[in-house]
Amino acid sequence: MKTTSDAQQGSERSSACRVALVGFGTVGRAVARILCEHRDGSIRLTHIFNRNVERKKQDWVPKEVAWTEDIDSVLNSDADIVIELIGGLSPAEQIVRRAIESGKSVVTANKQLIARCGPDLLKLAGTHGVHLEFGASVAGGVPVLPALRTGLSGDRLHGIAGILNGTCNYILSRIENARVPFSEALEEAQAKGYAEADASEDLDGGDARAKLAILALAGLRARVTPESVRARTIRPVDAVDFDYAAELACTIRQISRAELKGDTLLADVGPCLVPADSPFGRVQRNLNLVLTSGQYGGDMAFLGAGAGGDPTAVAVVSDVMFLAEGLGGKKRESASSVSTPEISCDFETAWYLRFFVRDQPGIVARLAQILAAHHLNIDSLLQKPGFEKSSLPFVITLEPCKDSQLRPALEAMAGLDFALRPCLCLPILR
Amino acid sequence: MKTTSDAQQGSERSSACRVALVGFGTVGRAVARILCEHRDGSIRLTHIFNRNVERKKQDWVPKEVAWTEDIDSVLNSDADIVIELIGGLSPAEQIVRRAIESGKSVVTANKQLIARCGPDLLKLAGTHGVHLEFGASVAGGVPVLPALRTGLSGDRLHGIAGILNGTCNYILSRIENARVPFSEALEEAQAKGYAEADASEDLDGGDARAKLAILALAGLRARVTPESVRARTIRPVDAVDFDYAAELACTIRQISRAELKGDTLLADVGPCLVPADSPFGRVQRNLNLVLTSGQYGGDMAFLGAGAGGDPTAVAVVSDVMFLAEGLGGKKRESASSVSTPEISCDFETAWYLRFFVRDQPGIVARLAQILAAHHLNIDSLLQKPGFEKSSLPFVITLEPCKDSQLRPALEAMAGLDFALRPCLCLPILR
Numbered sequence: 001m002k003t004t005s006d007a008q009q010g011s012e013r014s015s016a017c018r019v020a021l022v023g024f025g026t027v028g029r030a031v032a033r034i035l036c037e038h039r040d041g042s043i044r045l046t047h048i049f050n051r052n053v054e055r056k057k058q059d060w061v062p063k064e065v066a067w068t069e070d071i072d073s074v075l076n077s078d079a080d081i082v083i084e085l086i087g088g089l090s091p092a093e094q095i096v097r098r099a100i101e102s103g104k105s106v107v108t109a110n111k112q113l114i115a116r117c118g119p120d121l122l123k124l125a126g127t128h129g130v131h132l133e134f135g136a137s138v139a140g141g142v143p144v145l146p147a148l149r150t151g152l153s154g155d156r157l158h159g160i161a162g163i164l165n166g167t168c169n170y171i172l173s174r175i176e177n178a179r180v181p182f183s184e185a186l187e188e189a190q191a192k193g194y195a196e197a198d199a200s201e202d203l204d205g206g207d208a209r210a211k212l213a214i215l216a217l218a219g220l221r222a223r224v225t226p227e228s229v230r231a232r233t234i235r236p237v238d239a240v241d242f243d244y245a246a247e248l249a250c251t252i253r254q255i256s257r258a259e260l261k262g263d264t265l266l267a268d269v270g271p272c273l274v275p276a277d278s279p280f281g282r283v284q285r286n287l288n289l290v291l292t293s294g295q296y297g298g299d300m301a302f303l304g305a306g307a308g309g310d311p312t313a314v315a316v317v318s319d320v321m322f323l324a325e326g327l328g329g330k331k332r333e334s335a336s337s338v339s340t341p342e343i344s345c346d347f348e349t350a351w352y353l354r355f356f357v358r359d360q361p362g363i364v365a366r367l368a369q370i371l372a373a374h375h376l377n378i379d380s381l382l383q384k385p386g387f388e389k390s391s392l393p394f395v396i397t398l399e400p401c402k403d404s405q406l407r408p409a410l411e412a413m414a415g416l417d418f419a420l421r422p423c424l425c426l427p428i429l430r
Numbered sequence: 431m432k433t434t435s436d437a438q439q440g441s442e443r444s445s446a447c448r449v450a451l452v453g454f455g456t457v458g459r460a461v462a463r464i465l466c467e468h469r470d471g472s473i474r475l476t477h478i479f480n481r482n483v484e485r486k487k488q489d490w491v492p493k494e495v496a497w498t499e500d501i502d503s504v505l506n507s508d509a510d511i512v513i514e515l516i517g518g519l520s521p522a523e524q525i526v527r528r529a530i531e532s533g534k535s536v537v538t539a540n541k542q543l544i545a546r547c548g549p550d551l552l553k554l555a556g557t558h559g560v561h562l563e564f565g566a567s568v569a570g571g572v573p574v575l576p577a578l579r580t581g582l583s584g585d586r587l588h589g590i591a592g593i594l595n596g597t598c599n600y601i602l603s604r605i606e607n608a609r610v611p612f613s614e615a616l617e618e619a620q621a622k623g624y625a626e627a628d629a630s631e632d633l634d635g636g637d638a639r640a641k642l643a644i645l646a647l648a649g650l651r652a653r654v655t656p657e658s659v660r661a662r663t664i665r666p667v668d669a670v671d672f673d674y675a676a677e678l679a680c681t682i683r684q685i686s687r688a689e690l691k692g693d694t695l696l697a698d699v700g701p702c703l704v705p706a707d708s709p710f711g712r713v714q715r716n717l718n719l720v721l722t723s724g725q726y727g728g729d730m731a732f733l734g735a736g737a738g739g740d741p742t743a744v745a746v747v748s749d750v751m752f753l754a755e756g757l758g759g760k761k762r763e764s765a766s767s768v769s770t771p772e773i774s775c776d777f778e779t780a781w782y783l784r785f786f787v788r789d790q791p792g793i794v795a796r797l798a799q800i801l802a803a804h805h806l807n808i809d810s811l812l813q814k815p816g817f818e819k820s821s822l823p824f825v826i827t828l829e830p831c832k833d834s835q836l837r838p839a840l841e842a843m844a845g846l847d848f849a850l851r852p853c854l855c856l857p858i859l860r
Contacts, residue, residue, distance in 0.1 A: 034726060143581020145581070146580035147576060150565075150580050152744065154744045155747075282712070297745075299734065299735075300573070302733075304727070304728070304729065310727060311726070313726060314727035321583045
């Protein structure tokens with residue numbers, strides 16, 4: 001194994017910021033390429049760690065960089081910054097903790113790690129006088145976290161909403177544009193590399209709620225565990241739902257929302273109806289969009305590539321440069337503390353209820369009766385022609401009410417014998 | 431005049447960052463309000479400077495803040511940061527220089543100052559080991575400059591384009607939506623406070639090109655004087671141009687563009703045709719939109735309120751917080767130097783040429799002859815019905831060619847006796 005020698009490093013040592021790269025997959029390689037292509041003496045790549053590192057070696061990496069599969073040699077080195085790009089919780093968490101404890105700042109793109117351990121790791125970094133940056137952990141190529149840290153830090157944000165999962169957006173905008181069945185859109189996404197073989201984490205909202213937890217931490221200063229955020233799956237969304245949404249001048253997107261209301265944080269992840277001509281409605285393919293709402297600055301929108309090796313690498317290198325520029329300085333203790341609000345999904349919105357029924361007399365009367373019994377007001381009843389009576393989709397929209405007010409009605413509807421599928425219930429965001 | 435006493439400041443002095451506010455207009459008042467409403471001990475307002483300061487005093491400002499009309503008392507104080515919000519070049523430039531020379535960091539929203547003296551002032555700040563931040567100088571409420579400084583710093587940007595002037599966008603989107611004459615849209619904008627009595631600086635592109643110069647400095651690391659950027663006025667744009675643009679599935683916006691091509695910076699400010707369903711085409715009212723294009727991260731869009739006291743104040747306070755957090759640290763010399771490219775407006779685009787003529791036989795033949803003589807290819811000829819023959823608008827669109835190839839043809843057309851107005855020539859951006 002090659003190691004750097006003091007002689008080799010020469011005069012750069014005193015001024016350059018020394019950076020060790022842990023993880024050499026797609027993003028790691030892109031980070032190394034940017035750092036090697038634009039060497040200006042301010043940042044110096046010292047180590048590249050990976051398992052079976054021999055097969056990873058690239059000839060465009062300068063000779064003085066040490067390729068290693070021994071994490072201790074990285075953590076015991078004089079690197080100023082460790083870039084963690086191995087992902088997952090273990091051993092990433094231990095590596096990040098040890099790096100911080102040995103006085104190194106850490107830059108990571110690890111969404112799961114920050115969503116679960118962000119507040120603790122930030123505290124640990126504070127104790128050791130180093131920095132933890134994670135600008136690449138949400139919406140890779142969209143600099144929303146850096147903007148929250150800098151350009152919007154002077155505001156008091158009360159709401160964040162976003163299209164945070166490119167896989168879901170690819171699938172939903174594909175169904176919207178081609179009216180293909182869900183399963184076909186998913187297969188296409190998998191064939192094009194936009195969805196994994198097991199896409200559950202994306203489709204069922206696990207990925208998006210981890211990102212929402214990070215945005216809530218960075219933008220709303222609220223400590224939120226991903227599991228405390230309700231996640232609704234996009235799997236039951238059907239091509240016919242886009243027909244009915246269009247009747248309402250809407251389309252369907254997976255939206256992640258968080259809103260501070262006093263001591264409560266309202267949070268929800270899942271498919272929603274959004275106006276077709278709204279910023280959310282216009283986001284196509286696998287792009288990401290984040291909207292922030294602030295007390296002073298009003299609303300802001302950020303749009304860009306959410307994932308991909310190069311955009312994510314830009315976010316990582318930007319964090320490294322941010323630290324490298326200020327590394328001589330001791331971070332002042334931030335006086336703005338992180339709150340631990342109660343988490344609720346009890347947003348008040350209008351609702352879209354879609355039923356698939358075996359047609360028979362009295363269905364609407366029965367549903368209307370249940371809704372009335374729960375004091376829910378019907379806004380519209382939509383039934384498009386041309387469907388088989390044996391499997392008839394139709395839609396009821398409700399005037400705004402709280403989630404908690406709607407749930408008992410949905411339960412009462414669950415047992416109806418004419419229903420072929422569970423009612424699909426989507427918030428309508430105006 | 432009231433001054434702070436050492437006794438009053440007590441124990442906060444050692445930890446809090448001391449901030450002096452120079453200029454107490456709309457933005458200054460909003461900045462003071464944010465700083466006073468969210469006092470967490472990390473930032474301490476020490477001085478408020480304004481002429482005739484007595485009439486400015488507010489009872490919600492803490493008693494220990496010194497109101498003053500003596501700039502020397504601010505510059506000789508122990509403030510760490512001076513916020514310059516008086517605007518214009520003089521005396522703002524002298525105040526900023528003196529503040530830097532006396533070892534204070536400076537935060538400014540002064541577009542004209544940064545567009546003209548930004549590179550020099552940054553160098554001066556580097557010499558004195560202090561910071562100069564100007565995140566509020568472009569697109570106030572849109573954190574594009576902070577994003578360029580942090581989240582996108584790891585990329586190599588080659589292009590920036592934006593809707594940077596809210597006045598122009600208000601007027602153009604108003605004509606688009608209501609097909610009112612230009613003069614009526616301008617009067618409306620003035621009545622609503624979106625345009626000044628003398629709106630030349632906005633309409634003729636002076637404001638936007640100053641902002642473009644700042645974006646080129648921050649994002650493309652190019653030194654550009656505002657005067658070197660061609661600015662085309664929006665005044666000749668007529669309601670009928672939106673009719674013809676709609677025929678081309680386009681609308682019209684004032685677009686500021688800068689693109690690095692080798693050692694040349696292509697730059698232009700003025701009305702352009704943009705697809706109606708593009709991000710630019712959808713920007714309504716006085717909002718701002720900035721698009722960046724990077725080698726690694728691809729395209730990014732930032733949308734938000736471009737101006738206004740509160741959004742601009744958020745940008746100012748964010749800069750102050752950015753400095754306050756890192757103030758203990760000495761800034762590393764940035765190795766990325768600023769280039770001084772040749773400036774050109776010779777973009778290659780398709781073109782929209784609109785003529786107002788006294789109808790007579792042979793007009794199209796004459797124009798086609800001139801275009802052919804200059805090797806310019808006609809893409810389409812549009813003539814909507816229903817106009818008087820005595821003042822007939824019609825449009826020729828050209829296939830893509832360089833600006834420099836088109837100019838001689840436009841000159842040859844200028845002398846034609848049937849032309850009632852100069853030909854309106856707009857780039858078509860796809």
